[in-house]
Amino acid sequence: MKDKQRWLREDYAEATERFAERDALFETLSGIPVDPIYTADDRASVDEAADLGFPGAYPYTRGVQPSMYRGKLWTMRMFAGFGTAEQTNERFHRLLEAGQTGLSTAFDLPTLMGYDSDHAFARGEVGKCGVAVSSLADMEVLFDGIDPETITTSMTINSPANAIWAMYLAMAMKKGADLDKVGGTIQNDILKEFIAQKEFIFPPEPSVKLVVDTFEWGPVNVPRWNFISVSGYHIREAGSTAVQELAFTLADGIHYVRKALERGLDIDEFAPRISFFFNVHNDFFEEIAKYRAARRIWARQMREVFGARDPRSWMLRTHAQTAGVSLTAQQPLVNVARVAIQALAGVLGGTNSLHTDAYDEALALPTEDAATLALRTQQVIAYETGVANTVDPLAGSYYLESLTGEMERQALAYFEQIDALGGVEQAIEAGFFAREVGDASWRQQRDIDEGRRWVVGVNAFRQENPEVPIQLVDPEVSRVQEERLQRVRRERDPERAEAALAGLRRAAKQGANTMPAFVECALAYCTLGEQMDVLREVYGVYEEPVLI
Amino acid sequence: MERPIRVLIAKPGLDGHDRGAKVIARALRDAGMEVIYTGLRQTGAMIVNAAIQEDVDAVGLSVLSGAHMHYFREVVEGLAARGAEDILVFGGGIVPDQDLAALDELGVGAIFTPGANTRDVVEYLRREVPERRRAGV
Numbered sequence: 193m194k195d196k197q198r199w200l201r202e203d204y205a206e207a208t209e210r211f212a213e214r215d216a217l218f219e220t221l222s223g224i225p226v227d228p229i230y231t232a233d234d235r236a237s238v239d240e241a242a243d244l245g246f247p248g249a250y251p252y253t254r255g256v257q258p259s260m261y262r263g264k265l266w267t268m269r270m271f272a273g274f275g276t277a278e279q280t281n282e283r284f285h286r287l288l289e290a291g292q293t294g295l296s297t298a299f300d301l302p303t304l305m306g307y308d309s310d311h312a313f314a315r316g317e318v319g320k321c322g323v324a325v326s327s328l329a330d331m332e333v334l335f336d337g338i339d340p341e342t343i344t345t346s347m348t349i350n351s352p353a354n355a356i357w358a359m360y361l362a363m364a365m366k367k368g369a370d371l372d373k374v375g376g377t378i379q380n381d382i383l384k385e386f387i388a389q390k391e392f393i394f395p396p397e398p399s400v401k402l403v404v405d406t407f408e409w410g411p412v413n414v415p416r417w418n419f420i421s422v423s424g425y426h427i428r429e430a431g432s433t434a435v436q437e438l439a440f441t442l443a444d445g446i447h448y449v450r451k452a453l454e455r456g457l458d459i460d461e462f463a464p465r466i467s468f469f470f471n472v473h474n475d476f477f478e479e480i481a482k483y484r485a486a487r488r489i490w491a492r493q494m495r496e497v498f499g500a501r502d503p504r505s506w507m508l509r510t511h512a513q514t515a516g517v518s519l520t521a522q523q524p525l526v527n528v529a530r531v532a533i534q535a536l537a538g539v540l541g542g543t544n545s546l547h548t549d550a551y552d553e554a555l556a557l558p559t560e561d562a563a564t565l566a567l568r569t570q571q572v573i574a575y576e577t578g579v580a581n582t583v584d585p586l587a588g589s590y591y592l593e594s595l596t597g598e599m600e601r602q603a604l605a606y607f608e609q610i611d612a613l614g615g616v617e618q619a620i621e622a623g624f625f626a627r628e629v630g631d632a633s634w635r636q637q638r639d640i641d642e643g644r645r646w647v648v649g650v651n652a653f654r655q656e657n658p659e660v661p662i663q664l665v666d667p668e669v670s671r672v673q674e675e676r677l678q679r680v681r682r683e684r685d686p687e688r689a690e691a692a693l694a695g696l697r698r699a700a701k702q703g704a705n706t707m708p709a710f711v712e713c714a715l716a717y718c719t720l721g722e723q724m725d726v727l728r729e730v731y732g733v734y735e736e737p738v739l740i
Numbered sequence: 741m742e743r744p745i746r747v748l749i750a751k752p753g754l755d756g757h758d759r760g761a762k763v764i765a766r767a768l769r770d771a772g773m774e775v776i777y778t779g780l781r782q783t784g785a786m787i788v789n790a791a792i793q794e795d796v797d798a799v800g801l802s803v804l805s806g807a808h809m810h811y812f813r814e815v816v817e818g819l820a821a822r823g824a825e826d827i828l829v830f831g832g833g834i835v836p837d838q839d840l841a842a843l844d845e846l847g848v849g850a851i852f853t854p855g856a857n858t859r860d861v862v863e864y865l866r867r868e869v870p871e872r873r874r875a876g877v
Contacts, residue, residue: 301754301805313783316810317754390756390780431759517759521853554854555836557806630762637763641857650855662836665806738779740765 196233204228217644221475222433223635224598230590238593243488247542247583251491253484253596254584255542256507261580267545268570269346269511273298273323274557275665276672277333280323283560284338290564291571295338296346296547298322299356304391306352306724309673319669321557322348326673327719329680331359332366340364346377346421346511346545351393353380354402355723358710361414365715375416377467377511380406381423383444383616387625388430390736393724396617398731400451402706407452407462409707418467420448421511427625428471429517431633434482435599437471439606440625442489446607447616449498459498463505472538473515474530480586481595483510483541489600512543519554523649524660527551532569539573540586546570556662626739677719684717692716693726700730745869746796750778750787752803752811760832761802767858773865784814791819791827797869798828798849800861808835809842816846826876828868832856 194202218226227234238244245251248258257263270292272283284295299322302314308326309318318324325331335345340363349356357378364374382399385392392399403420410419424441432440445466452462470486472479490508494500514534519527528551535548548566550558558566574580586592613619639645646652696709696718713723749765751758758780769775776794778787791799799819803811808831816829830849840851850864 301807305754307754313754316807317805320806321755321804385756390758391754392756429759430757431763517854520855522855554834556834630766633759633763634766637767637858641767641859647855651857657837659837662838736780738777740762740769740775740777 196229196231199231200228217639220434220478220595221473222435222478224435224478224595224602230594232590234590234594235588238597243597244587244593250495250503250506252487252507254587256487256509256544258583260542260583261539261574262583265574265580266539266543267294267344268292268567268574269294269296269545269547270563270567271296271298271348271513271547272563273300274321274663275319275323275669277323277325277330278672279319279666281334281336281338283563284334286560287563287567288338288343290567292567294344294346294545297334297348299347299349300324301391303356303720304349304351306355306393306720306728308677308719308721309670310677311721315670318673319665324669324673325356325359326677326721327680328359328362328714328717329676330673331363335360335363340367340369340376341373344375344377346379348379350379350382350385350389350391351399352720352724353378354406354706354710355713355720357406357419358707358714359720361711362714371414373416374414377418377421378406379423379469380420381444381469383447383620384423384426384441386620386734386736387427387440387444388432388629389426392734394727394731395734396620398727399734400448400617401703403448404451404455405705405707407448408455408457409705411461411465413707418465420465421467421469422448423469425469425471425513427629428473428515430629431517431636432629433632434473434475434478435602436606436628436632438482438486438489438599439603441468441470442486442493442603443607443610443616445490446493449494453498459494459500460502460505463494463500464502464507468508468510470510470512470543471515472512472534472541472543474518474534476533476537477592477595478599479534479537480541481592481599483512483538483543484584484592484596485599485603486510487542488596489603509544511545511547512538512541513547514538514549516549516553519549519551520647520650521554522657523655524551524555525658526649527554528565528569531566532573535569536573536577536579539579542584552660552662555660557665559661559663561661623737623739630739680717680719688716689718689722692718693722696723697726697730700727742870744772744774745798745865746774746776746794747865748776748778748787748791748794748796748799750782750790750799750801750815751780752782752784752787752801752815753805753807754781755803755805755807756780757804758802760804764800764802764832764858764861767862768865771862773862784811784818787815788818788822788824792822792824796827797872798830798865801829801831801833803831803833803835806834808833809839812843812848813846816848826872828865828872830864830868832861
């Protein structure tokens with residue numbers, strides 16, 4: 193039999209002499225060169241037993257459970273949040289009625305940055321890109337009629353994650369829920385904020401300390417809660433390649449593990465509850481390979497480098513979201529196709545939960561109809577296409593296994609670069625990630641601007657844009673929020689609130705675990721802004737160097 | 741020789757999504773313009789001050805948070821209050837068509853939404869700024 197190189201030299205070269213290859217970029221979206229064919233030769237470096245194994249078994253390349261979607265489909269978890277707590281609560285109920293199986297909360301920018309809705313910096317931003325939550329009172333309205341023991345909730349919150357989580361738990365406690373049964377996720381990944389999304393408040397060191405507090409407190413007090421979702425999503429949205437997303441996210445995860453071990457925690461106590469969150473972009477096979485490589489790298493790091501013994505510590509469980517940045521404002525209905533293909537890649541990559549973007553998100557927050565269509569897209573994949581009937585159906589593909597291995601190798605090379613800089617925190621301060629991601633996003637933009645890469649409706653196949661309905665945010669949001677805040681401040685027990693804030697200040701100053709103090713602050717109806725002001729005073733605030 | 745076009749790229753408000761702002765800043769710089777980038781979390785007043793101090797021809801606001809009406813108004817009115825209405829205010833981000841008319845009425849120039857070509861931004865400024873300079877003489 194001919195080997196690959198000989199076939200390329202002879203048959204393929206002869207064929208392309210007669211019919212030239214298309215004028216296109218034969219490389220992945222991340223710039224990995226793609227050969228005309230892949231053969232068994234490319235798989236020679238793959239050791240089937242050691243690199244693939246079986247689903248539900250080390251190194252989990254093929255998925256974290258033996259039965260994967262034959263047992264339980266991925267969780268269909270649509271990110272939602274806008275306006276007042278009342279409006280988002282209504283959207284939550286509609287999504288649950290439409291068959292969604294978990295909730296996911298988007299907060300507005302003042303909440304993400306730790307300001308109350310009536311703070312001067314909140315003007316014009318309240319309820320705009322998420323729901324405003326300034327105290328337990330808002331949280332109670334947001335989850336009205338939703339049982340925290342049966343519905344798991346994910347909350348996209350980072351710098352103020354401890355405070356918002358405490359408010360959620362206080363809400364559940366006041367409903368009489370048993371914290372042993374309450375499940376959900378807080379994003380709580382501050383490192384990727386410094387790298388990509390930039391919603392940070394405090395400097396890196398105290399920020400990471402707050403995260404490690406949840407590693408220590410969570411498993412003991414809320415055992416079913418994922419106290420972190422280490423996120424590559426935002427790194428990718430900021431313009432990184434798939435390999436950078438993979439490498440930087442896992443490097444962040446490893447950094448948290450090291451910090452938790454430095455505090456003296458037992459790896460098998462906390463590691464089973466570390467979860468992840470990756471993007472699913474347009475390059476179909478590269479995305480599938482990324483999820484498979486991520487599981488393999490994490491399992492090997494946790495077992496071989498950190499010595500974890502509990503198999504649950506080795507498993508990388510992940511959420512996926514289709515790529516917001518790939519959506520176009522031009523011919524927005526075309527986004528329905530992009531989202532469907534990306535979602536399919538996430539499923540073939542073995543994600544454990546999935547959010548599908550709505551087609552109108554390059555224009556505004558999604559309308560209810562657009563969000564429902566996005567959920568229906570997942571349901572079509574789950575129930576009509578048959579892809580969920582067998583586990584990891586693409587395993588053994590010459591191309592996919594080759595790509596999975598290549599991404600693993602490139603990610604490990606990035607780990608070495610980051611370690612050489614002294615670790616993730618030092619690399620942040622040296623501007624390493626900003627440069628890497630900035631350069632990658634610039635290259636992608638130029639490829640599109642100069643027509644090397646085609647984007648349907650943007651630099652090819654253009655036509656007049658149809659008008660699509662958009663979601664409007666009620667301008668009354670600020671007023672409703674301000675009134676509720678004033679009521680909270682008026683009606684709470686002022687001595688309890690003051691004592692709770694003093695307790696938080698004490699814990700922060702002494703370097704103690706802050707979580708008990710945050711829970712007491714929540715129960716005392718201290719506002720988010722009050723709590724974050726205490727920490728701003730103790731820890732200071734971070735300003736990043738301005739780089740273009 | 742005419743002096744190069746000077747542009748302030750600004751990121752108003754609490755949002756940290758700076759990919760667009762940085763890509764545009766780089767594209768304008770590569771096209772020979774003098775570009776100042778404010779960095780994150782600027783108030784309207786800070787942007788107005790920077791625009792006047794730096795004596796720029798144009799201010800580009802990058803807003804993805806839905807708060808565009810608020811920030812464009814603050815900057816346009818702030819510049820007018822300081823007698824600097826000759827500075828062109830344009831922008832980009834997540835801005836629905838439905839808001840374009842209101843922004844236009846405010847006196848805001850072009851708005852570039854996701855998928856925009858950076859060359860179009862360059863061409864726009866090369867066309868618009870000299871016209872404004874001539875009109876200002």
